[in-house]
Amino acid sequence: MDIKKKIIEQSIQLFEMKGFSETSIQDVVEALGVTKGTFYYYFSSKEQLLREIHLMYIDGLLKLQEQIMENPGTRYQTKLYETVKLLITQIKVTGRPARVFHREMRHLKPESASMVKQKRKLFRLNIQKIIESGMEHGEFRQDLRADLVAFAILGMCNWSYNWFDPNGPVTDEELVETYMETLLNGIVN
Amino acid sequence: MDIKKKIIEQSIQLFEMKGFSETSIQDVVEALGVTKGTFYYYFSSKEQLLREIHLMYIDGLLKLQEQIMENPGTRYQTKLYETVKLLITQIKVTGRPARVFHREMRHLKPESASMVKQKRKLFRLNIQKIIESGMEHGEFRQDLRADLVAFAILGMCNWSYNWFDPNGPVTDEELVETYMETLLNGIVN
Amino acid sequence: MDIKKKIIEQSIQLFEMKGFSETSIQDVVEALGVTKGTFYYYFSSKEQLLREIHLMYIDGLLKLQEQIMENPGTRYQTKLYETVKLLITQIKVTGRPARVFHREMRHLKPESASMVKQKRKLFRLNIQKIIESGMEHGEFRQDLRADLVAFAILGMCNWSYNWFDPNGPVTDEELVETYMETLLNGIVN
Amino acid sequence: MDIKKKIIEQSIQLFEMKGFSETSIQDVVEALGVTKGTFYYYFSSKEQLLREIHLMYIDGLLKLQEQIMENPGTRYQTKLYETVKLLITQIKVTGRPARVFHREMRHLKPESASMVKQKRKLFRLNIQKIIESGMEHGEFRQDLRADLVAFAILGMCNWSYNWFDPNGPVTDEELVETYMETLLNGIVN
DNA sequence: AATGAATGAGGTTTCATTCAT
DNA sequence: GATGAATGAAACCTCATTCAT
Structure with a gap:
């Protein structure tokens, strides 16, 4: 694997453990086992590294969301279910970058931040769109x-990124079910 | 007002704006307008200051939660409502320390962190208790x-601390209502 | 002597020897025998130190020039002589800061540079004024x-700062005389 | 044009603008649009590049001076005039390398520096020789x-390299005339 | 003839903290 | 109570240079 990728992976691990x-x-x-010079050969600054991590993560998420959105013939409840499942499953798959993603956005420079924020907003608006469409369709x-x-x-x-341990006693399926039940039908008896 | 309090308030403001x-x-x-010496007269370290901020915040929250819990004769739905209202209202009242509280726990030393975590856990378990009691009572x-x-x-x-602006177009009452409706009855038609 | 002054003097010596x-x-x-921390306690940056050196030098020069300008009853030839003497004598007195002054202006930030340039220009315009007045008076x-x-x-x-050694075989008086003779009467027989 | 020359020209421009x-x-x-490897194919070090710039410049100047010196039958005043003219004209023709030449000699290694200094000294001694010969001939x-x-x-x-702009309001001929008049006949009425 | 990856030493600056006064 | 001077460790980053290809 090439060094740039190794640097990114190692950074994610450290950022997640100790903070940016x-x-x-x-x-x-x-x-x-490389030198600082090597780092600056691949990245122009620490901030640029963080930006790449953020973009990599949100872009991946958006691509997966797209599949959910475009899947024809599914009910909106299902789309919502898929979305929640996507987010929770990511904890198992990419827990670390996700946590970095959620915690360290403040350290992006304004320009990088606005780029990332825009994509995060898009993700949120897509969820909103599912709900609105579901409303329209009754x-x-x-x-x-x-x-x-x-x-x-x-x-x-x-x-959930703050507390959920996918290797703990609660499975991710169970968590998704609980969230969806609460969300769709409420907790009232 | 005494200097120590001033230091705490100023810190909260700065930590919230720029990060710890x-x-x-x-x-x-x-x-x-004071000097570093003054700071170290009142606090033994930067970390200790952060700890005080955390404890001050969570203790205040727990005290308010206690009132909700102990209020006799209220239904559990009401207790839950009061809890959600408490958390959202805090954004308007103490938005800044709340954000510091949520973001900067990683910078506490293990001992401080465990003390704070324990209290946070208590807050969560109290919510859980409301739900469990509500279940038992049908x-x-x-x-x-x-x-x-x-x-x-x-x-x-x-x-909500990440996005909700209590001075924006959505009022805190409206937000609480929406959250509670979703939570209690679900969004399904 | 206080440390700030010591830092300035030591810097002048080193800047002169090795360059800024x-x-x-x-x-x-x-x-x-102090630490870098000490330096930054007294100066906010390396550039600020250079600025102080520049201002200190040009301000001193301007003050001395003022005395020449305001000395009443002297002929303009004398004023010119005093000016040339001032500049050459400075080599003996303050050779080092003078050389730093002449060589390192490029390292000032634009704002500092313009402040210094303005004062250097004033010095030059004062010389020009002597000449103009001398012309008017015939x-x-x-x-x-x-x-x-x-x-x-x-x-x-x-x-002369580039080559003249006041401790060498040529005295500063001799140099001033030669410059003034050349200047006033020319070298033609 | 070959790459080595391009490197030299580009360097001169940058050294003059930002300093060595x-x-x-x-x-x-x-x-x-080339790489560092290319640079080190043509030059063994940054210092060597500077040395080449210096030698190129001073050698050119010496060659032109030689023509002035050897031109038979001219009076010494004329030779002096030609010399002054040469130096001032160079500002228009080769302003940039000239400024680099005057400012950056400190960055040459001792051996390069002494080689260059010797040639600079030769140029100066040639001027001195003109004056001495002029004295002998009355x-x-x-x-x-x-x-x-x-x-x-x-x-x-x-x-003049510090301030004279050949594209400004004063022409180089005018400057040369003023310098020569001052030099030859003095400014006294 | 030219490249791209890598180095390592050193640069400026920041900062929590200490301590004599 | 409070200050100001000083520290020292570590931070980010730059850069001339090397070398296998």
Whole structure:
């Protein structure tokens, strides 16, 4: 595997463990057995590395979301289910970059940040669109604001990165089911 | 007001704006017109300051939660409502320390962190207890895991600190209503 | 003597010997037996140090020039003589800062540079004024451009910093006499 | 044109704009669309490049001076005039390398420096020789030290690189005339 | 003839912290 | 109570140079 990729992977691991500010370039290159010069041969700055990590992650997420959106003939409940499942499953698959993604956006420079924010917004608006379409087709209640519901879903799912351990006693399927039941039918008896 | 309090307030403001690692003691004392020596007269380290901020915040939250829990004769749905309302209202009242609280826990030393985590856990377990009690009393469905639902509620609410502007077009009451409706009755038609 | 002054003096010596870019903060503080931290306690940057050196030098020069300008009753030839003498004598007195002054202006930031340039220009315009006044009073020929003559004088004198050794075989008085003779009466037989 | 020449020209431009120390090899090769490897194929070091620039310049100057010196039958005043004219005209023709030449000699290694200094000295001694010969032939006053006068001339002319803009309001002919009048006949009325 | 990857030493700067006063 | 001077470790980054290809 080429060095640039190794640097990115190692950085993700360290950023996730210690945080972006607390991880030095030295830490990264030392873990790989290369020199700082090598790092700066591939990246122009620490911030640029973080930007690449962010874009890589959100782009991957958007691509997967696209498949959900475009899958024809599915009900909107199913689309929502797929979305929640996507986010939770990512914890198992890419837990680390996800956590870096959620925690370290503040360290992007304004320009990088706005690029990333735009894509995150797109992801959120897609969820909102599912809800709105579901409302129009009579699947969902129409007396709720779709935008706020979208935020609720995102919060519920994303927060899981803070505590959910896919290798723990709760499986990701179980978590998804609980979230979806709560979301679709509520907890009231 | 005494200096120690001023330091805490100023720090909260700066930590929230720039982040803990990105804020130097110099920044804090400069904004107050005192010197670094003064800071170290009141605090033994930067970390200790952060710990005090965390404890102050979570203790305040726990005290308010206690009132909700102990209020006799209320239904569990109401207790849940009060809890969600508490968390969202805090954004308006103490948005800044809340954001610091959610973002900067990683910078606490293990001992401080475990103390804070324990209190956070207590807050979460209290929510869980409300749900469990509600289940026992027949208010809530019994086929869902109370612990996961508690996480869902916390995620939904806490995530709001990332985007919700209490001075924006959506009021905090509206947000609480939407969250509670979703939570209690679900979004399905 | 206080440390800030020591830093300035040591820097001047090193800048003169090795050049600004080639002198590191490390070099400076090592020569004084203090640490880099100390340097940055007194100066906000390497550039700020250079700026102080420049301003200190040109301000001193301007003050001395003022005395020459304001001395009443002297002929303009005398004022010119005093000016040339001032510049040459400075080599003996403050050779080092003078050389730093002449060589390292490029390393000032634009704002500092413009401040310094303005003062250097003032010094030159004062020379020009002496010549113009001398022309008006009939002391000097009126068929030469005073501004170009001022540049000629400055060039002649300032260039001396490149080669003149006040402890060498030529005395500064002798050099001043030769320059003034050349300047006032020319070298033609 | 071959690459080596291109590198030299590009370097001169960058050295003149930003200074030798402030210009990196990267800057140079990037501006030319080649790589650092290419640079080191043609030059053994950055210093060697500077040396070539210096030698190229001073050799050119010496060759032109030779023509002035050897031109038979001209008066010494004329030879002096030609010399001054040569130096001033060079600003228009080769302003950039000239400025690099005057400013960056400090960055030559001792061996290169001494080679260049020797040639610079030769140029100066040639001027001195003109003056001495002029004295012997009665063209010039004999009560001045020829060496110091030579320095005065060089200073006057070389300093012009610091301020004279050949495309500005003053023409180079005008400047040469003023310098020569001052030099030959003085400014006294 | 030219490239691209890699190095390693050194540069400026930041900053939490200490301590005598 | 509070200050100001000083530290020292570490941060990010630059760059001339080397070398296998």
